Amino acid sequence: MRRHLLAGRKHQPHELDVVGLQECAAFRGLHVQRGEIHDLTGCGVDECHAGQYGKAGRRCPEARSGRYSRVSHKAQSMPHQARKRTQVIVVAVALAVGAVAVPVAAMFYLAWARAVRDEQEQLAEVAGRVMLRTRRTMDETAQALWALEPLRTAPCSPEHIAQMQAATLNTISVQEMGFFEDDLLKCTSWGITTQTVHQGPIDAITKDGVKLSRDVLSVVRESRPLLAMRYGNHNVLIDPARLVDVVIDPAMQLAVATHAGALLATRNAPDPAQVRHLVGHPGKDLDDSHVMVSTEDGDVVAVVLGPRSRIADDLARQQRVLLPIGVAMGGFMAAGVVWLSRRRLSLSGELAIAIRNREFCVHYQPLIELRTGRCVGAEALVRWQLADGSYVKPDLFIPVAEETGQIVQITEQVIAAVGRDLGAALAADRTLHVAINLSARDLEGERLLGLLDDLTRRGIEPRQVWLEVTERGFVDDGAPRAWLDKARAAGYVVAIDDFGTGYSSLSYLQKLPIDALKIDKSFVDTVGLETVTACVAPHIIELAKELRFMIVAEGVETQAQADYLLAHGVHYAQGWLYAKAMPVEEFLVFANT
Ligand SMILES: Nc1nc2c(ncn2[C@@H]2O[C@@H]3COP(=O)(O)O[C@H]4[C@@H](O)[C@H](n5cnc6c(=O)[nH]c(N)nc65)O[C@@H]4COP(=O)(O)O[C@H]3[C@H]2O)c(=O)[nH]1
Numbered sequence: 091m092r093r094h095l096l097a098g099r100k101h102q103p104h105e106l107d108v109v110g111l112q113e114c115a116a117f118r119g120l121h122v123q124r125g126e127i128h129d130l131t132g133c134g135v136d137e138c139h140a141g142q143y144g145k146a147g148r149r150c151p152e153a154r155s156g157r158y159s160r161v162s163h164k165a166q167s168m169p170h171q172a173r174k175r176t177q178v179i180v181v182a183v184a185l186a187v188g189a190v191a192v193p194v195a196a197m198f199y200l201a202w203a204r205a206v207r208d209e210q211e212q213l214a215e216v217a218g219r220v221m222l223r224t225r226r227t228m229d230e231t232a233q234a235l236w237a238l239e240p241l242r243t244a245p246c247s248p249e250h251i252a253q254m255q256a257a258t259l260n261t262i263s264v265q266e267m268g269f270f271e272d273d274l275l276k277c278t279s280w281g282i283t284t285q286t287v288h289q290g291p292i293d294a295i296t297k298d299g300v301k302l303s304r305d306v307l308s309v310v311r312e313s314r315p316l317l318a319m320r321y322g323n324h325n326v327l328i329d330p331a332r333l334v335d336v337v338i339d340p341a342m343q344l345a346v347a348t349h350a351g352a353l354l355a356t357r358n359a360p361d362p363a364q365v366r367h368l369v370g371h372p373g374k375d376l377d378d379s380h381v382m383v384s385t386e387d388g389d390v391v392a393v394v395l396g397p398r399s400r401i402a403d404d405l406a407r408q409q410r411v412l413l414p415i416g417v418a419m420g421g422f423m424a425a426g427v428v429w430l431s432r433r434r435l436s437l438s439g440e441l442a443i444a445i446r447n448r449e450f451c452v453h454y455q456p457l458i459e460l461r462t463g464r465c466v467g468a469e470a471l472v473r474w475q476l477a478d479g480s481y482v483k484p485d486l487f488i489p490v491a492e493e494t495g496q497i498v499q500i501t502e503q504v505i506a507a508v509g510r511d512l513g514a515a516l517a518a519d520r521t522l523h524v525a526i527n528l529s530a531r532d533l534e535g536e537r538l539l540g541l542l543d544d545l546t547r548r549g550i551e552p553r554q555v556w557l558e559v560t561e562r563g564f565v566d567d568g569a570p571r572a573w574l575d576k577a578r579a580a581g582y583v584v585a586i587d588d589f590g591t592g593y594s595s596l597s598y599l600q601k602l603p604i605d606a607l608k609i610d611k612s613f614v615d616t617v618g619l620e621t622v623t624a625c626v627a628p629h630i631i632e633l634a635k636e637l638r639f640m641i642v643a644e645g646v647e648t649q650a651q652a653d654y655l656l657a658h659g660v661h662y663a664q665g666w667l668y669a670k671a672m673p674v675e676e677f678l679v680f681a682n683t
Contacts, residue, residue, distance in 0.1 A: 175435060182431030189427050190420035197416025201408035205401045206381065208408075210374045213383035213394040216338055220392040221385050224333040224346050224355075227263045228389070231319050231326050232300050234261040239322040245269060246277035254279035254324075265316060266308055266327040280310045289325070290318065294348035296389040304330075304354060317354055330355035341400065345393040349386070360395050368393045438494045441487055444474055445499045451475055452507040453671035456680055457525070457642065457664050460656040465681045467523035468512075469558070469664060471671045472504050488529070497529045498538070505541045509548050511674040515681070517549030522681065525556035525585065530563045533570035542582060552581030556606065560587045564602050574603050585642070590630055600637055607634045609660070611645025617654045631658050 234257040243249040246269060254267040258279040267279040275287035290303045305315040308327055316327040333355040334344040343360035347353050351366040368375060368384040369391045375382040381401060384393040432439075444450065454468035474482040491497040504526060512524050532538055546552055557577055563570050564586065574584050585606035589599075590613055599607070613627040634641045643655045646665030655663055669680060 178431055178435055182427055185427045185431075186424040189423035190417075193419035193423065194413070194416040197412040197419075198409070201405055201412045202401075204408045204412075205405035206376060208404050209381045209396060209401050210376075210383050213342070213381060213396050214374070214385065216336065216342060216344070217383050217385040217392045217394040219336045220334055220344055220346065220394065221387060221390075223336055224390055224392060225387065227328065227332050228296065228300070228319070230261055231263055231328055232296070232298055232321065234258075234264055234267070234326060235300065235319065235321040235324050238267075238324050241269075241323065245271060245323075246282055251277055251279065251281060258326075261326075263328045263332050264326045265313070265329060266310060268325050268327070270320075270323050270325065275309065278310055283309060285309050289320065292320075293352045293354075294350060294389070302348065302354065304352060331357070338394075339396070339400075341397050343395040347391050347393065348389075349391060354390065360393065364395065365393050437487060437490045438496065441491055441494070441496050441500075445496060445503070448503060449475055450500060450503045450507070451673075452504055452511060453673055454511070454524075454677035455664055455671040456669045456677065457523075457662050458668045460652060460660060460663050465668075465683075466521060466662065467525065467554075467556075468677055468681070469525040469671075470504055470508050470527070472500060472527075473671075492529045492531060495531055497531055501526075501528060501532045501538065502541060505538070505545065509545050509550075513545070513548035513550060515678055516551075516554050520551065520554065523554040523556055523583070525558050527558045527587065528563065529560075530570055533559070533563055533573040539573075539576060539580070542577070543580075553583055556583040556585050558585045558587040558608065561589065564604075571603065578603055578605070583640075585640075588644070590626060599633060604639065606640040606642060608642045608644050611665075614643050614645050614651055614655070614665070615647075617651045628658060631655075631660060635659050 237257060238253060241250065243253065250269065254269065254277075258264050258267050268275050268283075269277050270289055273289050275283045275285075275289075277283055287309050290306055292301045293304050294302045296302065299321065301320040303318040303320065306318040306327060307313065307315060313327075313329075315330075317330040317333075318325050318327055320326075330346075333346045334357040336344075338344065338357075340358070342358065344355075344357040345353055345360045345365040346355045347365055347369050349369065351369045353362060353365060356365075364377075364380065364382065368382050372384045372386050372391060376398070379398055380395045381398055382393070382395045384391055386392070451473050452470045453473050455471055456465045457467040457469060458464065459466045472484050472488075474484075474487055476482060488497065488500075491500055508524055508526060512522075516522055516524060528538075542552075542555060542557075545555060557574075559570075559574065563574070578584050583605045584603060585608055586599075586602060586604045587608045588610040589607050590610050607630070609627060609630055613623065613630065616624040617627055618624075631641060640662070641660045642662040642664060643651075643660050644664055646652050646655065646663040646667045648667060651665075652663055652667055672680065
């Protein structure tokens with residue numbers, strides 16, 4: 091913004107103010123200190139302000155204050171803008187860092203979550219196989235038991251023992267079968283029992299009514315602790331290792347437990363406490379050392395634990411796939427942030443915000459009838475007011491707004507402001523008019539004409555509204571011309587602005603649909619000078635008179651220029667000789683003075 095404010099300025103009125111005011115003060119023996127004039131002689135401050143910039147009795151309101159407030163004002167806008175820029179840059183950097191960090195962190199997390207999920211899925215598949223194995227073992231064992239109940243032979247008769255032997259041999263999981271009477275083992279599949287053996291405590295009862303007892307030892311042969319399944323008077327002994335006899339990674343740990351948490355079978359020595367925890371909370375889990383999964387059916391719970399280190403390999407694989415995606419997303423988002431912040435920092439971005447926040451107001455530069463010296467109207471000049479109260483001059487942002495098309499919204503705000511500001515004054519005094527600047531891009535569609543009609547609904551007559559269009563607005567013979575014809579037909583006055591600075595030749599002038607011509611300041615400046623272009627102003631004036639246009643001279647700064655223009659038949663003048671653009675309240679005072 092700073093660059094914009096400093097570069098490409100057409101006029102530098104405030105700097106002229108300072109120099110001029112200082113010179114004037116010195117001439118009159120006044121003392122200038124910190125932007126204020128102190129009257130050491132007791133007179134002359136007002137004269138100095140008025141004499142240098144306004145004609146007698148009509149002091150330029152900007153000079154009247156005795157301060158160079160607008161000069162310092164403008165200077166103050168720099169730190170404000172710089173602060174704003176810094177804020178935007180800081181926010182943009184923070185967002186850009188976030189834009190990269192968030193997707194990369196998200197991908198780290200996703201890779202971790204997917205690695206854990208994959209591992210748990212593998213464990214769940216093993217748990218499913220363990221459960222299937224357990225179910226089959228228990229089911230076939232139960233079948234063998236049910237086949238002997240009720241007993242159809244004499245208990246422990248050779249036939250009965252043969253039946254038990256056959257069941258033992260035919261059922262792979264069964265190691266031994268026994269027959270109990272009055273809680274005592276009477277015989278087994280291997281013959282009559284001579285020892286006193288009681289039925290052990292029951293750990294669980296299946297939904298089929300089979301009772302389960304752990305850690306039972308065979309009385310017939312030496313064995314490790316077995317799992318007893320009992321139904322009626324018979325029981326079978328099975329090796330619990332069968333329940334967990336599935337192909338697994340050696341690092342995995344397995345367990346089959348009852349719903350009460352009693353371990354029926356384990357493999358690779360899982361921690362009983364961990365197993366019991368999973369029995370109580372079936373599903374998937376993860377702790378500092380293990381990934382865990384459990385699955386259940388009505389009778390038992392199968393638990394599988396894998397070391398957490400198993401995740402690492404899969405994690406590295408997932409990261410190889412996902413991290414580049416995260417980095418790409420981060421880069422994309424960071425680029426978006428950079429693009430947005432650049433846009434925000436760009437003038438058009440600032441303009442968009444200013445339009446949304448309605449930061450524009452209008453100042454009015456009086457238009458003087460040369461013959462009478464009377465104020466007969468004003469040119470509405472848009473001002474972009476910054477948060478610190480300073481203004482951005484239109485030369486700085488109008489070209490950008492025209493380029494981007496934002497000018498249409500600005501013009502809409504200007505027309506609305508003119509209605510609010512001058513509606514009553516124009517309705518009360520039909521000799522006053524207001525000139526509104528339009529850009530070529532404004533001359534399309536019906537919307538703006540509708541807004542102008544809103545002005546007339548405030549009691550303003552169309553002839554009191556001058557539409558100032560630069561030569562560019564007339565270059566195109568198509569839509570803009572038709573638009574201007576419509577506006578003229580509705581009674582609005584069309585003026586060609588900055589005449590002579592563009593493409594139009596003098597002969598072209600007679601073909602234009604205009605009522606008034608504004609002579610550009612650059613030609614007014616040549617009045618009375620011995621320059622090559624000094625002859626242009628009289629030519630323009632003569633032709634405009636021939637074509638019966640109203641003639642306005644812009645940028646009149648000296649009385650000599652005003653005298654010359656009056657002598658040559660120019661009707662109106664506008665310039666710092668009379669007044670600069672000013673807020674509406676000051677203009678209304680000026681117009682009535
Ligand atoms: N050095 C000097 N300058 C004088 C003197 N008298 C007037 N000026 C300045 O000359 C410009 C006259 O307006 P313009 O030729 O229409 O030139 C305008 C106009 O082309 C454009 N502009 C201003 N307001 C609007 C608007 O509402 N819409 C559009 N489309 N353009 C606007 O911005 C231009 C610059 O406007 P401003 O900065 O307000 O500058 C104004 C005014 O302050 C003088 O005696 N000496």
